[in-house]
Each structure stands twice: as structure tokens, then as C-alpha cells.
Amino acid sequence: MVKSPSPERNNEGFLEDAWAWSRDTAEEIASEDGLELSENHWEIIMFLRDFYKEHEISPPSNRLFVKAVKDAMGEEKGNSIYLMQLFPGTPAKTACRIAGLPRPTNCL
Amino acid sequence: MNELHTLHILNKTPDHPRFGECLGMLGPDDAIVLIENGVLGLAAAEGFHSARVYALRDDVAARGLSGSTQATSLVDYSEWVGLTLQAERVISW
Amino acid sequence: MNNLDPHSFTLVITGAPYSTQAPQTALSFAKAAIAAGHAIDRVFLYGDGIHLASALVTPPSDEPHWPKNWATFLEEHEVPGVACIASALRRGLVDDKEQKRYELDASNLRAPFTIAGLGEWVEGNIKSSRTLYFHGDR
Amino acid sequence: MAMLIIIDQPPYGGWTGREALDMAFSLAAFDQPVSLLFIGAGVNWLRTGQNTSGIEQKSVEKNLAAAPVFGIEDILADRISCERYGIAPPELADSVVLTDANAELLAQYSQAAFAG
Numbered sequence: 001m002v003k004s005p006s007p008e009r010n011n012e013g014f015l016e017d018a019w020a021w022s023r024d025t026a027e028e029i030a031s032e033d034g035l036e037l038s039e040n041h042w043e044i045i046m047f048l049r050d051f052y053k054e055h056e057i058s059p060p061s062n063r064l065f066v067k068a069v070k071d072a073m074g075e076e077k078g079n080s081i082y083l084m085q086l087f088p089g090t091p092a093k094t095a096c097r098i099a100g101l102p103r104p105t106n107c108l
Numbered sequence: 109m110n111e112l113h114t115l116h117i118l119n120k121t122p123d124h125p126r127f128g129e130c131l132g133m134l135g136p137d138d139a140i141v142l143i144e145n146g147v148l149g150l151a152a153a154e155g156f157h158s159a160r161v162y163a164l165r166d167d168v169a170a171r172g173l174s175g176s177t178q179a180t181s182l183v184d185y186s187e188w189v190g191l192t193l194q195a196e197r198v199i200s201w
Numbered sequence: 202m203n204n205l206d207p208h209s210f211t212l213v214i215t216g217a218p219y220s221t222q223a224p225q226t227a228l229s230f231a232k233a234a235i236a237a238g239h240a241i242d243r244v245f246l247y248g249d250g251i252h253l254a255s256a257l258v259t260p261p262s263d264e265p266h267w268p269k270n271w272a273t274f275l276e277e278h279e280v281p282g283v284a285c286i287a288s289a290l291r292r293g294l295v296d297d298k299e300q301k302r303y304e305l306d307a308s309n310l311r312a313p314f315t316i317a318g319l320g321e322w323v324e325g326n327i328k329s330s331r332t333l334y335f336h337g338d339r
Numbered sequence: 340m341a342m343l344i345i346i347d348q349p350p351y352g353g354w355t356g357r358e359a360l361d362m363a364f365s366l367a368a369f370d371q372p373v374s375l376l377f378i379g380a381g382v383n384w385l386r387t388g389q390n391t392s393g394i395e396q397k398s399v400e401k402n403l404a405a406a407p408v409f410g411i412e413d414i415l416a417d418r419i420s421c422e423r424y425g426i427a428p429p430e431l432a433d434s435v436v437l438t439d440a441n442a443e444l445l446a447q448y449s450q451a452a453f454a455g
Binding site for chain 4: 113114125126129132133134135136138197198199200201
Binding site for chain 4: 213215216247248249250287288291318319320322323326327332334336337
């Protein structure tokens with residue numbers, strides 16, 4: 001299988017165009033963070049992409065990211081420890097980057 | 109002095125939609141402070157129901173309205189600061 | 202609430218200097234509050250209010266310089282002045298850090314103002330006895 | 340008691356409403372109780388079927404739909420303003436509650452603010 005060229009990204013590794021994203025892109029970005037994507041990762045990544053499509057915004061802070069996951073999947077996954085394990089650092093930022101969503105404005 | 113529920117700070121002219129919204133949410137134990145262009149409400153002889161009406165002296169004077177303030181108490185900045193602390197809540201329109 | 206006890210205020214300015222009276226009314230209010238023995242916890246610039254923190258504002262020499270006057274006040278009374286980052290970036294106000302982050306040609310934030318998120322506003326709201334808003338007139 | 344964020348400006352022609360929504364989101368992010376009130380021309384936020392592709396702006400209809408997810412308590416719409424702009428209750432999302440914007444409503448909140 002021939003891989004298409006990697007889509008353009010900014011200096012913090014975020015995609016310039018959320019719709020240029022593919023699963024290959026996600027794996028490439030994740031590997032830069034030393035992450036190998038499991039089914040648990042994919043579940044959150046696809047949730048974030050659906051959320052972005054539905055609301056035209058990504059959750060604007062880490063706390064709201066956790067709230068949105070909790071609203072969709074319950075306490076077991078909608079908690080910061082679980083999401084931190086999957087997406088180290090600032091989970092919302094790491095997860096948005098892998099999911100191909102725009103760089104948050106650091107508003108909150 | 110009576111209890112002061114909400115202090116409404118109004119800086120819009122009577123033609124601005126928010127002027128009317130403010131009057132619509134005015135309660136009997138509320139007070140208004142007219143500031144900036146809000147003081148033009150004095151010239152337009154707006155009815156403020158039973159609310160106490162204050163107007164910021166500097167803004168009234170700047171607009172040449174010192175003569176149209178019979179039922180209004182003119183306040184300076186320091187008295188305005190005091191009013192914001194007397195009220196249960198303050199809303200800036 | 203007894204207005205003779207010292208209180209603290211968070212002031213939110215959403216009107217731009219020279220398009221609205223908001224920054225100037227807010228400064229008079231702030232000075233009166235301090236003169237009465239109260240404290241200004243912080244000043245938060247939001248929406249068009251962020252223009253007050255621009256280092257490039259240059260009014261004619263015979264008009265008051267509101268950004269400079271505000272900066273002097275903040276320094277004198279050690280009051281934090283914070284511009285909302287989302288409002289600032291959209292309107293072209295950046296500090297050195299954001300200049301680097303977005304690879305821009307220049308920065309234009311006036312000291313002692315800083316750029317931060319709405320969390321600063323939420324915190325001021327919780328900590329202060331009163332939060333006052335100074336809007337434009339449109 | 341909750342804070343009331345008021346939106347009285349219609350969407351798209353200006354940014355104040357969006358900045359009001361951001362204020363509400365940030366209160367929710369810090370677990371501070373907050374509700375939204377739409378009044379005057381602001382009720383035009385609540386119309387369904389907004390298609391913004393032609394003006395290259397994000398849909399406030401879609402943005403606002405995230406409010407309940409983030410824990411914003413109530414989304415209120417002033418009854419008279421809705422009548423004025425021909426927004427009938429069936430057109431309002433389930434999460435929107437019709438109310439009368441008056442002193443009694445204001446008294447239920449510790450603070451009320453506009454974004455600009």
C-alpha cells in the first residue's frame with residue numbers, strides 16, 4: 001500500500017487542516033510522543049473527531065475534555081487519570097493533536 | 109436607606125436596545141446608576157419606574173445636562189463605589 | 202455588605218480606548234476604590250478591551266494616553282492587568298511568548314500587562330467582593 | 340447561586356455573543372454554576388437550521404449544543420423576544436427553556452454579566 005504524503009503541520013505538531021487527517025497521520029503523530037495507539041486510544045480519538053464535527057469546536061480545556069468524555073462514555077473513561085494514562089502531558093492537547101484537531105488557543 | 113437588591117449600571121443611550129432590556133429587568137428595590145451615554149436618559153425624560161436613579165456627575169456635566177437632574181441624585185466615583193458594595197448584585201448593561 | 206470594610210474588586214474592561222469611554226470610566230472607578238481603602242484584585246481585558254494593553258497606541262500629545270495611564274496605575278498599586286489570550290490573538294495583540302509560538306514578526310504587549318486565559322477572570326470573580334464590567338456603548 | 344451570562348446580540352454580525360459563550364464555558368471548566376439567557380436580538384442564536392458555510396463562520400447552533408455537555412445549567416430564552424423574532428417553541432432545542440426576563444429572574448442569580 002502506498003502511503004499518501006503526510007499532511008502539513010504547524011510548529012507544535014498540530015494539523016493545519018483537520019480534514020486532511022487519516023489513521024496513518026494519527027499513528028505518525030502518536031509515535032512522535034512515544035505512543036502506540038490501542039483500541040482505548042482510538043475510542044477517544046474517534047470521539048474527539050465526532051465531537052468536533054458535531055460542535056465545530058474541540059473541548060476548550062482539559063477539564064471540559066474530561067466532562068465531554070464523561071458525558072459520552074461515563075465515569076470509568078471520563079476521568080482525568082484514565083485520560084492522562086492514555087494521553088500523557090496535557091491530555092486534551094495531546095489527544096487533539098493526534099486526532100488532527102486545531103491547536104487550542106490556551107484560553108482556559 | 110432601603111435594601112438595595114440590584115444596582116444597574118447603564119451606559120447606553122435610550123435608543124439602544126439594552127436600555128429597554130435594563131428597564132424590563134428593574135425591580136422595585138433596585139437602583140440605577142447612569143454613566144457615560146446613559147445619562148442622556150435624563151434628557152429624554154425616560155421613566156425609571158420606582159427605582160432610585162443616580163447619575164455620574166462628570167458624565168452629566170460633560171453633556172451639558174446639569175439642569176435636567178431634578179429627581180436624580182448626582183454621584184461622584186467614590187459614591188458610585190459605595191453603591192456597588194451596598195447592592196446584593198451589580199449588573200453592567 | 203458593609204461598604205466601610207475594605208473590599209476587593211475585579212474590573213473587566215470590554216470597551217476599547219478611543220472607541221469607547223470604558224477604559225477611562227474604569228480608571229476613575231479604580232482610583233476612587235483605592236482612595237476609599239479598597240483593593241483592586243485584578244483588571245481583566247476582554248473582547249475589544251484588549252486594545253488597552255497595546256504598546257503601539259499613539260494618541261495625539263494633547264489627549265490622555267489611556268494605555269500609559271493604566272500601565273502607570275497598575276504599576277503604582279501592584280495590580281495585575283491581564284488581557285484574555287483568545288481575544289488578544291484574534292485582534293493582533295501578542296507578547297514575546299505568543300510571538301514565538303505563532304512565528305510572528307513582532308510582539309506589542311505593553312508592560313506590565315500580561316496575556317492569560319479566562320481562568321484569570323473566573324478566579325478574580327471568585328476571590329473579589331465585586332466584579333464590575335466596563336462595556337462599550339454599541 | 341449561579342452566574343447568569345446574558346446574550347442580547349444576534350450571531351454572526353458580531354463577536355460579542357461568541358465571547359459570552361466562552362465565558363460560560365470557562366466558568367463550567369472551573370465547576371462554577373452558570374446559566375445562559377438569550378434576550379432581544381440574541382434569541383436569533385436559537386433558530387434551527389443555521390447554515391454558515393457561505394459566510395465561513397462556525398455555526399453557533401452547533402457550538403451552543405455543546406453547552407449542556409460541558410455542564411452549563413440552563414439555557415433560557417426570553418419569551419417576548421422569541422415572539423418578536425418569530426421563534427416558536429417547537430423550533431427551540433429541548434435544552435432551551437422559555438422564561439420571562441424580569442427582576443424575579445435576575446434575583447435567582449448571584450451575578451449577571453454581558454461579554455461586551
